[in-house]
């Protein structure tokens with residue numbers, strides 16, 4: 676297998692500035708398929724900007740982004756899901772006044788292959804295919820009992836996991852997670868970790884931005900460390916956290932690598 680086909684994400688020479696602030700500088704790294712990877716670094720290092728560039732929220736100034744071997748560098752954001760990339764946000768973007776199932780069905784619209792499929796009124800068909808798939812995905816994740824509940828009524832940890840189901844139902848094979856463990860209590864964190872491990876076992880590749888290094892250590896094989904938009908280290912967490920540049924980057928912050 677060539678390096679290109681075995682990479683879920685390949686970034687090379689990526690740069691992005693905002694009004695003179697160089698948020699990302701000549702950044703290159705690869706996320707091999709099936710290798711859960713964390714993007715870490717102090718506040719303002721550029722982690723969220725990388726997610727925004729990969730998902731197409733912002734255009735690049737320079738460089739190239741490939742998802743599953745496909746060049747997405749200049750692809751419109753809405754088309755990138757077809758290459759298998761999806762993301763979750765720090766602030767969950769589920770619609771609070773719709774049920775869990777309705778939120779999942781909205782997410783599935785991105786997969787509609789034709790206008791006919793898009794317009795088929797799922798409410799009229801109790802056994803609508805998307806509805807069946809959404810219910811099955813909820814059951815599989817142990818979240819079946821929440822299907823008809825309003826999202827606004829759900830505990831925060833459950834909402835986070837519903838958001839994961841939404842992303843995977845949209846057909847994601849590369850899932851980018853922005854601080855998935857933030858705000859979760861220990862039992863919610865454990866449930867999230869189990870959920871992510873189940874996704875990994877199904878072949879979904881995860882790229883995780885996370886400040887909780889215990890959480891990173893428990894699921895990630897590889898970490899990429901950013902500081903001021905540059906990659907300063909890459910490898911297993913146990914090794915990179917010993918590196919001088921990484922230790923210096925975290926000195927003077929409340930975080931620890």
Ligand SMILES: Nc1ncnc2c1ncn2[C@@H]1O[C@H](COP(=O)(O)OP(=O)(O)OP(=O)(O)O)[C@@H](O)[C@H]1O
Nearest residue numbers: 693694696698716717718719720721722723724725
């Ligand atoms: N839309 C924007 N407009 C202007 N500057 C921005 C924008 N997005 C990011 N930046 C700047 O780019 C730099 C990197 O920010 P980014 O949010 O990517 O860092 P981060 O590593 O995700 O930080 P945190 O851990 O605090 O979320 C910062 O200096 C930030 O102020």
